Amino acid sequence: MESPLFDDKEENHEFGSLYDSQPEEGEPHEALFFVLAYLQLRERLSVRVVCKSLRDAVDNDVLLWLDIFIEPPLSYRLLNDALFKITSKAHGRLRTLSLKRCVKITDDGLQRVIENNPHINKLYVPACTTLTGNGIVTIVKMLTDHSQDLKHLRLHGMYGITKQHIETILSCLKVQKEDQKQSILFFYHRRFSPLIHWDTAHPIDVGVCPKCSDVRQVFDCPRDSCKWKKEHPLLECRGCFPCVPRCEECGGCIDWDELGETVCMDILCSDCWLRLPKCNLCNRPYCNLHADHRTFLSDNTGFICASCHISSTRNLDWWSSGLEEYMIGDY
Ligand SMILES: [Zn+2]
Ligand SMILES: [Zn+2]
Ligand SMILES: [Zn+2]
Ligand SMILES: [Zn+2]
Ligand SMILES: [Zn+2]
Numbered sequence: 001m002e003s004p005l006f007d008d009k010e011e012n013h014e015f016g017s018l019y020d021s022q023p024e025e026g027e028p029h030e031a032l033f034f035v036l037a038y039l040q041l042r043e044r045l046s047v048r049v050v051c052k053s054l055r056d057a058v059d060n061d062v063l064l065w066l067d068i069f070i071e072p073p074l075s076y077r078l079l080n081d082a083l084f085k086i087t088s089k090a091h092g093r094l095r096t097l098s099l100k101r102c103v104k105i106t107d108d109g110l111q112r113v114i115e116n117n118p119h120i121n122k123l124y125v126p127a128c129t130t131l132t133g134n135g136i137v138t139i140v141k142m143l144t145d146h147s148q149d150l151k152h153l154r155l156h157g158m159y160g161i162t163k164q165h166i167e168t169i170l171s172c173l174k175v176q177k178e179d180q181k182q183s184i185l186f187f188y189h190r191r192f193s194p195l196i197h198w199d200t201a202h203p204i205d206v207g208v209c210p211k212c213s214d215v216r217q218v219f220d221c222p223r224d225s226c227k228w229k230k231e232h233p234l235l236e237c238r239g240c241f242p243c244v245p246r247c248e249e250c251g252g253c254i255d256w257d258e259l260g261e262t263v264c265m266d267i268l269c270s271d272c273w274l275r276l277p278k279c280n281l282c283n284r285p286y287c288n289l290h291a292d293h294r295t296f297l298s299d300n301t302g303f304i305c306a307s308c309h310i311s312s313t314r315n316l317d318w319w320s321s322g323l324e325e326y327m328i329g330d331y
Helices: 014-020 031-038 041-047 052-060 080-090 107-116 133-144 163-172 186-190 224-231 270-275 288-293 306-330
Strands: 067-070 096-099 122-124 152-154
Touching (some): 031 041, 031 052, 041 052, 067 080, 080 107, 107 133, 133 163
Parallel strands (some): 067 096, 096 122
């Protein structure tokens, strides 16, 4: 019996059915074929079940499958066989494989994909928690044994990666000692999307924190006033997030007593806190990443945050139900 493509123990069968259902006959408008190159994986899987000609167009155009990005919610349920089936459409020419939180993909499953696609140059597996440090080292060796195509590796959120794993990976990638000292800025990573800014990034996104020696994302401080600290290892503000808390807006290191309260619970330095617009009711700002949660007032006098908006609606409900009770009680 054929093994399932997606784990169907969970309620949502959407992606399994998207992949497996048979298309109905019919000719789509030819303009539709031109948009295929602009669709994300999830949309492409939806389009291929519309009709046979779209299914053939999607399946047979190898260029659509050279860069594969698998994101939540699809990634939570993706099984090894489905990953193999999806990636095999690149016919061995896969360039980018981005698996974000694909918690069911195992070392064996990923190695099978890599064996068939030896020219991947961007491998992105953040929070793929079933993969192991040894598994990733094997994969990096497979990709770098005969060629140096692998240029970018992203591993944050994985478990069990040690300093030795990182050293082996860096030597396979031929990353020079000077390149390892290259600055990595926090705000850049927090806003990172696999679809943009890829080529400007550091070859590998995790390293050994100089403060706690754990393998994590390690960031540098962009503050000019901190640059002198680089000469003084005990004061240096290069480190992982738990060791050196950083402002969500500017990435600068901050003292805990400098913290300004935000609606979204992100950390801001006092300069950024002062600069950002505040909720009219609670006087707390959103960081720019969450600024779209603001509810603007119709008279252009600012905004109220989501939590104040909810509590003001509740108060209104409470007030009207209280009034109703009072009026009913009167009769
Ligand atoms: Zn640390
Ligand atoms: Zn700041
Ligand atoms: Zn600093
Ligand atoms: Zn508020
Ligand atoms: Zn925020």
